[in-house]
Amino acid sequence: MRPPAVPSGTLVAERYRLEDALGGEAMPTAADASSTHEPPARPARHRRPDTARRWRAIDEVLARPVVVHLLPAGSASERLLRGARATASVVDPHVVRVLDVLEPAVAWGQPGASFPEGQAPAVVVVEWVEADGLDAVLASGPLADEAAGRLASGVAEALRAVEAAGLPVPALRPADVLLPAEGGTRVRLDAHWAAADPRAHAGGSPTAAQVCGALLYAALTARWPGPEDVGLERAPAADGAAWAPRQVRAGLSPDLDDVACRALGLPPGRRGAPPLRSADEVVAALHTIHAPGLDVPALPAAGPAHAPDRPSRWVRALRLAPAAVLAAGLALLGWQVVDLARSDPPPAPRRAAPPEPSPTPTPVLLRAAGASGFDPLGDGVEGVGSRAVDGDPDTTWDTATYFRRPDLGGLKPGVGLLVDLGTPARVARVVADLAPGADVEVFLFAEEPPAQEPVDEPVAAVTGAGERLTVEVAGSPPARYVLLWLTRLPPAAEDPTNYRGVVREVTVTGWPVAAGASGPPG
Template identity: 30%
Template sequence: MTQVGDGPSAPLSVAAGEVLAERYRLERHIADDGAGRQVWRGVDEVLRRPVAIVMRQPGGESAEEMLNAAVAASRVNHGNLVGVYDAIDEGTRAFVVREWIDGAALRELVAEEGNFDAERTTAVLHGVAGAVAALHSSGMAHGNVHPGTVLIANDGRVVLTDARDDGNASLERDTRAIGACGYFMLTGHWPKEGGRAPSVLPDGRRDSAGALSAPRQVRAGVPTYLDDLVMDLLNPELSPPSAQVLAAELSRLDIADQQLFGAGPSTLRFVEENETAEPGRTPTPKLVAVGGVALALIITGMVLGVKALNANADPRNNAQPTAGSSTGSVNPRPVTLTAAQVRIVDPKGDRKETENAARVVDGDPDTAWKTNGYTRANFGGSKPGMGILVNLGEVRHVASVKVQLTLPGARAQLRVGDADPGDSMIGDGKINETYEAIGDVQITAKTTVFPADLKTQYVLIWFTELPLENANSANPYKIGVEEISVEVQ
């Protein structure tokens, strides 16, 4: 289920079956969070999909923080961030409509299954850090990272939800909270150094002087690299690295995700236990075990700790690693793209939609390259898709690709390839056949960030489904791309 925390039960003034904004039907009351908001499972009757609805009564000024945070989060699309679909203030009540996640909160999983091992902890931290890094890249702090807002979907996806905008959020607090999540997964305790968390979680273990005990002092089997990382992130005397640097380093160590479970960024691969589920309850999926020897072989010689990530850092900008850092990481930086470096890929079109590609790199969000209108979301069944090819000029280490669209609702992939076979129908067909997809998302916001950690010269943003732009049009499905930016390491 989608859950944002525990709290006192609020009196219900709405009931199952009620339709909000002539669109969102309430199905089941799930819980009330610590802020007194009601959490419901509902259905979007227009798109016929399940949604989570978080309601606050009354609306107006008392709901501004919730609504502002939802609107800000809706502008950032990332595979590890919950999709935010709508935010409505009706005066007497206000509510946020977001993606429904079938799964459980991190808090619930640790309570049911016990402490996580190092591999599973690293995989979850990788997903959370990636989500936080995407928010930070947009200029927004999450402000509410804790085991109740980190969800693990039944398909293994790590999802961060319920951002706050209460004036206390900061980039540094988010990064320290990631470390606290690691401490919680390893020990079952939430250290107060991690900031806000549900009051039901016990504080971290402490010695007689009140100092926080390291995870390996609480339980056996915690590897040194993970113990050091968690404790460094919680150490107020050390400036934490940026979330982008932290996510990049965790991606190197996410063995459970990248090395042993196949491709798929920040996704935990699960197998079902051979057991019969209790009536009305789905068996909790278990992470496939990873041998400690494999992990040790891969991280031999690697130093992972905030001191290493923060070598010679400028404390004013949250840790800028130097070229001499033992990890070799650098903060991502944007690439200046010209019109000559972008073109439209349309393998089965009439080439009429291949004009105006330069608008996606002109720095003006008021201009855009746009598709024609189509009768159905799949380009009317006339083609496998369309996309924008970016030639970086040489092989670069791509950290992320950011796409700003005219409206949300499209489905897109990030693809990479070795060459551009030519600006023609035949060349575009070869691109469609040979370029490898490394990310596939249903875009729920106008701004989408595709995380990446790979070396390539050619990047393709490939659209397979179009959003509905105008239901009254004979060809209502189309999309426009306002800006594309690429960050490299």
């Protein structure tokens, strides 16, 4: 059943104004979700705008774009609503967030909205992500090895969050994985709301490792290793099992080939390592590859230095002989000058030079344990903070886009990026590469700041910052958190009438603080 006609410009729940029809995607029912081999129906390319199920809309409270899903009335809609509410509990920067779930009475209560009795659609509002789907990207060929590894890592992190929320593992397809132009990986769950319904019969779900393995396989080869129709050419198979990625595409990373085979349970990889069973195991396997954008294990500590052998007694005696001869000559010379020494006045006492202060240790790079958007006056989180501390300047933390006014649309006094150093440290310098023109305040916190606008004195406040913001910190107490608080945003690159903050990379240098210590280093 299609939802009733809704014209562009309609205001939903007195907040979300429908702007651009995105077409109608068929949502799977709970019965459909019991089969892991049924892909969601593809979007209808020629559906009339007034019967679209998905709209790009503007949240007029927070002045940001969102996606509005209109769900046809009926029992299927109720299942989808329950599943959408369940997925709203998944909090991870790699997952496209559910922002609002509205029953028909709440969504269409404003005057002027009229539907046939019992036909008013329910509404689900999700985060807007400007990105291409993996299926569309792979139409031009496979990804580079490094990009494929980062994609698989992002999917694994997303599935870890899904499982942590107590939801079944979704049978993700390439169309569910989004690749924003600024970098990173985002996972859509809207095609799997029915399967996430807590009342739905659970069964037949793939493992998180299998989902990661299939998507890594697709990214490496532009082929799909399963029997499902996902819009990609099917991978060649022998005896019912897909060929290994390295058999499909020559020259790809043997390490990534090994991870894909182990995750999918294909014939043993080149090392004969055991299969991967969970998202945690996939993440751990990817992190051992040392691919760019992934964590690199620390180097092992150096062993004890080897003590040199003690020289023999005769060697020590020969070393002392020249010294003994020299001492005798000096004694004879001393007797010859003793009388002259007695006639000279005694020398003035020499004051000992004060000891030189020990040099201050050179600041070291303080590797961030993580970062997140800090939006205490909005919906709590804004942007994907981890992109600003991943070592890749091509990935960025972006604020929402605010319309017409650089002071965050006049909606709130600021929004920030909170960098977690993991352990307390004495900060010496903070360097941020960002879009020029922002007003930025820098704060240090020993503990995670409360969910409110910062009221302490900042260590620095810069008006109209350039592309690189460098803040020297002196005499600050140990801190674990560094907050970049943006109070005025620069024009957005694609539309100077709107405003958005962008931080490409943040680095912090200083001195780690041992447990219980609070004084200066050295």
